[in-house]
Amino acid sequence: MRVIFMGTPEFSVPVLEALASEHEIVAVYSQPPRPAGRGKKDRPSPVHAKAVELGLEVRTPLNFKSSEDRAAFAALEADIAVVVAYGLILPQAILDAPAKGCLNIHASLLPRWRGAAPIHRAIMAGDTETGICIMQMEAGLDTGPVLLREATPIGAIETTGELHDRLSAMGARLILDALTRIDTLTPAPQPEAGVTYAAKIDKAEARIDWARPAADLVRHVNGLSPFPGAWCEVDGERIKLLRATLAQGIGAPGSVLGGFTIACGSGALEVLEAQRPGKRPMEAAEILRGLTLPARLD
Structure with a gap:
């Protein structure tokens, strides 16, 4: 499939690598380079760096407010977009551009822990399990119907770093499955009960x-x-x-x-x-x- 990949942090890198091994990545979107390190020099995101290593085109718009950025996205004529921890809210025009829409890999068992920090919040709340959801994106914050989900237990003294790595690998595996079966999967609407929000860590x-x-x-x-x-x-x-x-x-x-x-x-x-x-x-x-x-x- 012709895939647009949209991601930024280390969590997203294994997903990009998995997709690039089986599909045509027509472009990678990531957050712009930010000042980092002791010298505060602009540093590309982990996804940006990996995409360059893989020889993929990288785009780093600040947002999609301009008609030029939206048109450039649509001109890629992608079959689907895969979004994982990208860091931008996508307008409806972007969600509608790929032929099969946009899929999001979210690190929780939706509707629990919608939002920015689902791994941290699951451990801090004492949850005994979490997981990955492959979600069809819509305009709301992590509100879309779920195509695939898989649960995993949280260890008694497991850290966010350890769970982060396990869920990243799980997400990479599940998105490949989802793309293989995209025409036969039935999206399941999220229940209204049990919604929680994972606020950004302060x-x-x-x-x-x-x-x-x-x-x-x-x-x-x-x-x-x-x-x-x-x-x-x-x-x-x-x-x-x-x-x-x-x-x-x-x-x-x-x-x-x-x-x-x-x-x-x-x-x-x-x-x-x-x-x-x-x-x-x-x-x-x-x-x-x-x-x-x-x-x-x-």
Whole structure:
């Protein structure tokens, strides 16, 4: 099939590679290069970089408000467009341009966790499973009918980074299946019950509040790992907590109970992996060889 691919972050890259192996990618759309790194030089998105590596044409419009950009999209005469974490709301003219419309790969079991951060929010909410939906796009935010869905359990201490990689691979596999069977799949409207929205992660919510229950904080730590990373201060140094599990023990919130086990509002949390500023992630035992915890954390 003649496919337009639209994506931006690392999550989208395995999907692009899978599609390019079996279909004709007539163009790749991605967010424009943004300043990144210490020098703040413009850096192409992961999808942009991979597309160049694959020898594919890349387009980076700021939006589709201009008639020229819409006409250029339509002129590709694509059979279908595949959208995964592109980062732009597509107007109806774009959704209607490909012969078979636009399909979106969404990392949740819709209608749960529509929106920007479904993987983070599923872990942070304590969901026991999530999955991938292949959705026929329409004007609403992740409201379209679902062509294919597949569920997967969320591990007890699985991080967003780990689940991200699993769901990315799942999405790549499912979209190939969907394109193979596109003329025989029946779109299923999303139920009105059970709608939730996955708000974009705000860095301000990353700081640990030890007064919260331990179970909540375990999900908080694992759900924000590796980015932006839940954190606490140790003698003025910001320490990222990258993996945690429930532990035995009680004490005043923030009290260090031994090792890297911290008392919470109820119960206790054991930090399994952490990261000091400018250092690589380390297991708790390794990081504690060079870091002395005070009796109580803020």
